[in-house]
Amino acid sequence: MATVTDVRNAPKKAALPQIRQTQLFIGGQWIPAKSGKTFETCNPATEEVIAQVAEGDAADVDAAVRAAREAFDSGPWPRMNARERGRLIHKLCDLIEGEIDELAALESLDNGKPVSDARLGDIPLALDALRYYAGWADKIHGQTIPVSGNFFTYTRREAVGVAGQIIPWNFPILMTAWKWGPALATGCTVVMKPAEQTPLTCLRLARLAQKAGIPDGVINVVPGFGPTAGAAIVKHPGVDKVAFTGSGETAQIIMRQAADSLKRLTFELGGKSPNIVFADADLAAAAAGAHVGIYLNQGQCCCAGSRLFVEDSIHDAFVDTIVAMSRSRKVGDPFDPATEQGPQVDQAQFDKIMGYIAQGKQEGATCATGGKRVGTKGFFIEPTVFTNVKDEMAIAREEIFGPVLSVLKFSDTDELVRRANATNFGLAAAVWTRDIARAHDVARRLRAGTVWVNCYDVFDAAAPFGGYKRSGFGRELGERGLDGYLETKTVTVSLDPPGR
Ligand code: NAI
Numbered sequence: 001m002a003t004v005t006d007v008r009n010a011p012k013k014a015a016l017p018q019i020r021q022t023q024l025f026i027g028g029q030w031i032p033a034k035s036g037k038t039f040e041t042c043n044p045a046t047e048e049v050i051a052q053v054a055e056g057d058a059a060d061v062d063a064a065v066r067a068a069r070e071a072f073d074s075g076p077w078p079r080m081n082a083r084e085r086g087r088l089i090h091k092l093c094d095l096i097e098g099e100i101d102e103l104a105a106l107e108s109l110d111n112g113k114p115v116s117d118a119r120l121g122d123i124p125l126a127l128d129a130l131r132y133y134a135g136w137a138d139k140i141h142g143q144t145i146p147v148s149g150n151f152f153t154y155t156r157r158e159a160v161g162v163a164g165q166i167i168p169w170n171f172p173i174l175m176t177a178w179k180w181g182p183a184l185a186t187g188c189t190v191v192m193k194p195a196e197q198t199p200l201t202c203l204r205l206a207r208l209a210q211k212a213g214i215p216d217g218v219i220n221v222v223p224g225f226g227p228t229a230g231a232a233i234v235k236h237p238g239v240d241k242v243a244f245t246g247s248g249e250t251a252q253i254i255m256r257q258a259a260d261s262l263k264r265l266t267f268e269l270g271g272k273s274p275n276i277v278f279a280d281a282d283l284a285a286a287a288a289g290a291h292v293g294i295y296l297n298q299g300q301c302c303c304a305g306s307r308l309f310v311e312d313s314i315h316d317a318f319v320d321t322i323v324a325m326s327r328s329r330k331v332g333d334p335f336d337p338a339t340e341q342g343p344q345v346d347q348a349q350f351d352k353i354m355g356y357i358a359q360g361k362q363e364g365a366t367c368a369t370g371g372k373r374v375g376t377k378g379f380f381i382e383p384t385v386f387t388n389v390k391d392e393m394a395i396a397r398e399e400i401f402g403p404v405l406s407v408l409k410f411s412d413t414d415e416l417v418r419r420a421n422a423t424n425f426g427l428a429a430a431v432w433t434r435d436i437a438r439a440h441d442v443a444r445r446l447r448a449g450t451v452w453v454n455c456y457d458v459f460d461a462a463a464p465f466g467g468y469k470r471s472g473f474g475r476e477l478g479e480r481g482l483d484g485y486l487e488t489k490t491v492t493v494s495l496d497p498p499g500r
């Protein structure tokens with residue numbers, strides 16, 4: 001098996017993957033859309049069409065929900081020995097490991113991320129989540145509860161039912177795993193809509209789930225667009241719960257549309273996460289953390305450290321370091337294993353980011369490096385650092401979702417905490433300091449679902465992840481990640497002997 005170093009040292013480009021699955025996956029069948037329609041998915045590095053994919057809409061979603069409903073209401077999945085469900089999830093992981101290079105290449109081709117990122121980051125993290133939840137399958141249990149009177153009361157934790165899962169394009173494999181892991185472990189069945197920009201790897205994973213022996217109808221995948229296929233999942237009365245990752249604007253639409261059927265909702269939305277560097281920090285580590293924190297995945301991360309707060313006494317020297325690091329970041333062909341940054345996912349995201357760069361300049365921030373397109377083909381953008389950023393500027397308030405860092409200066413800790421929290425978002429934050437009391441104090445005062453201390457973007461399947469405020473609600477990963485897929489049933493039994 002290839003190791004980490006094998007891939008990093010590989011002199012040659014990764015091989016192009018085969019595109020095998022482009023149809024809808026419903027009830028264990030690979031089928032075209034009822035409308036016969038297809039849509040194009042593109043390679044963002046070349047802007048070339050790589051495949052035509054079946055375009056699902058309400059009619060296909062209805063078929064998928066029926067299949068998922070039947071698999072839940074009368075199929076083997078929620079009824080089988082829970083340990084067996086765990087075993088099948090592990091089997092899926094074994095099959096993913098067997099095709100890891102091909103999957104990494106497919107992810108890179110459809111999304112534009114460097115193939116080495118997919119191979120060394122996304123897929124190992126996806127496996128971590130699936131295997132972690134495979135382990136939970138037979139460890140989900142209720143409580144016995146002492147109640148007044150002659151009664152025995154206990155709770156059962158039961159699968160919520162059919163889960164509608166709508167995911168974005170920034171981490172297609174990883175988001176699929178984060179959604180399928182807890183759903184499968186709890187015995188739910190799934191109707192998933194991958195993002196229209198990146199449907200290919202989710203379909204590939206569905207094929208592997210089928211090969212692993214996960215019963216027909218447990219996982220259904222309907223590629224298509226948000227207002228058609230996505231909205232149909234949200235409105236369908238046969239769907240018990242919707243798990244969504246994406247933009248706040250779309251979450252608001254989903255919440256309104258889910259009101260009619262009072263669906264359970266979990267949302268993982270955007271962020272404008274503060275990354276805070278105190279003067280006493282290990283500055284080399286902090287600079288590396290600031291670099292990864294903003295540029296990972298071309299800046300297309302919900303938890304990107306896009307507001308870099310730097311203590312004034314070290315500000316100028318620290319900025320020099322991160323500007324130099326930004327200039328040496330290797331932007332280019334995602335299939336070159338040495339590439340660190342690929343293209344943005346599509347023209348719309350490219351345009352949005354370039355718009356923010358123009359606005360940052362216009363509002364008076366200093367573009368210390370970057371700010372331009374790279375090349376003439378593909379959606380590549382230079383790693384970009386803005387200094388002299390004021391809190392009220394758009395580039396300091398709004399989610400850019402690109403390789404654009406806003407640097408802000410601070411001097412006082414109380415003032416810093418107030419400014420860091422002065423946002424509608426609350427997904428993540430980081431603090432860099434050698435002062436242990438200050439680290440814990442600031443971590444406690446930040447209103448965010450994740451706080452990293454002297455690190456950034458550290459993920460583990462056991463550690464819950466999710467947002468405060470408009471960054472969402474509910475948690476993914478960890479034991480808390482099961483909650484969104486479980487109901488609690490209370491059973492109370494009279495202990496009075498019969499006939500008394
Ligand atoms: P989006 O939220 O519109 O799309 C995410 C998913 O929701 C896709 O599968 C899409 O088809 C689906 N969707 C869209 N409209 C829907 C509807 N009415 N009903 C049901 N599903 C629907 O995000 P988009 O347009 O791709 O990106 C816009 C911005 O959102 C980005 O620039 C970024 O700021 C943010 N975003 C945040 C993400 C995160 O990880 N938190 C991921 C992707 C985008």
Ligand code: MG
Nearest residue numbers: 226247249250
């Ligand atoms: Mg959208």
